[in-house]
Amino acid sequence: MKKIIGLILLTCIIGTLVGCSNSATDAKEKHDSSKIQVVVSFNPLKEFAQAVGKDKIEVTTVVPEGVEPHDFEPKIKDMENITKADLFVYTGFGMESWVDKTLTAIDDKNLVVVNSSTGIDPIKNQGEEIEEHGQYDPHIWLSLKESKIQTKNIKDALVKADPTNKVFYEKNFQEFSGKLDKLYNEYIVKFEGLQNKNFVTGHAAFGYLCRDFGLKQNSVEDVFSGGEPTPQKIKELVELSKKNKIKVIFMEELASPRVSETLATEVGASVQKIYTIESNEDKKTYIESMEDNLSNIYNSLKK
Numbered sequence: 001m002k003k004i005i006g007l008i009l010l011t012c013i014i015g016t017l018v019g020c021s022n023s024a025t026d027a028k029e030k031h032d033s034s035k036i037q038v039v040v041s042f043n044p045l046k047e048f049a050q051a052v053g054k055d056k057i058e059v060t061t062v063v064p065e066g067v068e069p070h071d072f073e074p075k076i077k078d079m080e081n082i083t084k085a086d087l088f089v090y091t092g093f094g095m096e097s098w099v100d101k102t103l104t105a106i107d108d109k110n111l112v113v114v115n116s117s118t119g120i121d122p123i124k125n126q127g128e129e130i131e132e133h134g135q136y137d138p139h140i141w142l143s144l145k146e147s148k149i150q151t152k153n154i155k156d157a158l159v160k161a162d163p164t165n166k167v168f169y170e171k172n173f174q175e176f177s178g179k180l181d182k183l184y185n186e187y188i189v190k191f192e193g194l195q196n197k198n199f200v201t202g203h204a205a206f207g208y209l210c211r212d213f214g215l216k217q218n219s220v221e222d223v224f225s226g227g228e229p230t231p232q233k234i235k236e237l238v239e240l241s242k243k244n245k246i247k248v249i250f251m252e253e254l255a256s257p258r259v260s261e262t263l264a265t266e267v268g269a270s271v272q273k274i275y276t277i278e279s280n281e282d283k284k285t286y287i288e289s290m291e292d293n294l295s296n297i298y299n300s301l302k303k
Contacts, residue, residue, distance in 0.1 A: 033058065036162050039085040041096045042069045044141035044277050045116060047286040048151040049089060051176040052169050053158055060085070065279045066253075074098055082106055086161050089154055092117030095138030114157040116140075116150040123207045141277060143208030144184040144290060148177055179287055187294045188213060194301050200241055200269075201250040202260040205276050215297070220259045229259060241267040248300035250274035253281055272296060 035058040040046045042063035049059050060081050063072045069091075074082075082088050083106055090096045092115040103113060122136035140146040155173040159166045191197070191213040204219035218240055220229050229237075240246070241263070249264040249271050251257050257271070264271045274296065275281050275289040284292070 036087065036158065037085045038087045038089065038158075039082050040088075041090040041099070042072075043279050044147070044286060045089045045091065045150070045154070048116075048141075048147065048176075049087075049154050049158075051286075052151060052155045052172045054168075054172055056162065056165055056168060057158070063278075067279075069095060069278055070097070072096070072098065074102055078102075079106065082111070083108055085111060087112045087114060087154075087157050089114040089116055089157070091138055091140065091150075093120075093122055093136040093138035093140065112157050112161050114153055116153050118153050119149050120146050123211065137204075137207045139205045139276075140208055141286075142206055142290075142293075143212050144180045145212050146208050147286070148180050151176060151180075183287065183291060183294070184212065187298065190298050191215060194298075196244050196301050198240065198244045198246070199248070199250065199297050199300060200237060200246050200263070201252070201274060202257070203252045203276070205252065206274075209293070213294075220263065234259070234263065237263055238266050241269065246300075248272045248296070250296070250300075252276050253279065272300070 036053065036056060038049050038053065038057050038059045040049055040059060040061055042061060043065070046059050046061050049057060053059070062074060062078045062081070063069045079102060082102065088103075088111055090099050090113075117138070117140055120140055122140075124135055125137055141150060151173060155169050158169045162169075197215045198218055199215065201217050201219045204217055206215075206217045209215070210217050218237060220233075220237065241249075246267060246269055249260050249267075249269050250273070251260045251271050252274060253276065261271055263269075275284070275293055277286060277289050281289065
């Protein structure tokens with residue numbers, strides 16, 4: 001009797017595994033097309049991939065619009081989308097805490113995995129942030145120089161996955177890279193001419209942008225926009241804002257506005273939006289969003 005029960009259980013397990021295997025195969029076949037299937041973790045990587053791949057690729061984003069990428073957990077559908085993909089692109093430096101676990105569960109040897117932070121010199125986190133989130137600040141896409149490296153990593157992966165269209169991908173990368181360089185060259189000259197390099201944000205997401213242009217961000221919340229600031233922190237920001245005659249407190253879409261608004265009232269400043277580009281904010285492209293950010297920061301620092 002025990003042997004019969006054991007045989008039944010073994011048959012059920014095998015049937016389940018075969019069923020899962022067939023389902024995954026069927027799902028992959030349904031998504032087969034003439035286009036390279038690319039899955040990216042969230043919005044800026046989608047823009048970089050589309051800039052290079054254009055009509056040769058189809059891009060799916062894992063993290064939904066308006067959702068904070070730090071706190072996201074993938075669902076079964078997201079796992080299926082990654083399984084069906086030719087390329088999976090993520091930011092790196094701990095931005096997507098779920099990636100390692102997800103890729104281990106998928107274990108698809110045909111999937112080209114792209115860590116877009118490869119080759120980038122990271123900014124180190126400080127204090128408690130290291131214990132909670134890892135060693136490095138992951139907001140690399142908010143740098144024109146680092147986003148160029150990210151886009152190159154995506155281009156190289158597309159060439160690997162689709163070598164027949166190498167010239168097409170190389171041409172598109174050079175075109176997008178030229179736009180990044182043009183914007184950088186315009187603002188490096190502008191920022192060099194300023195005496196005050198301090199600006200105030202709600203969320204410390206702009207470390208790499210500051211490194212590009214010799215600026216300094218002073219933020220209400222930390223790199224991962226977690227927790228309420230201490231009274232001492234608010235006092236320091238008030239003193240810094242008054243000393244540097246800060247005219248604008250910048251606020252991000254996915255960060256709490258309350259403290260930023262209170263700080264602005266305290267120092268007689270206005271509150272202005274700044275783009276983190278984690279979502280497709282105001283339907284602007286990456287270049288348009290970065291141009292707005294740089295223009296608004298520069299204008300807030302001019303005397």
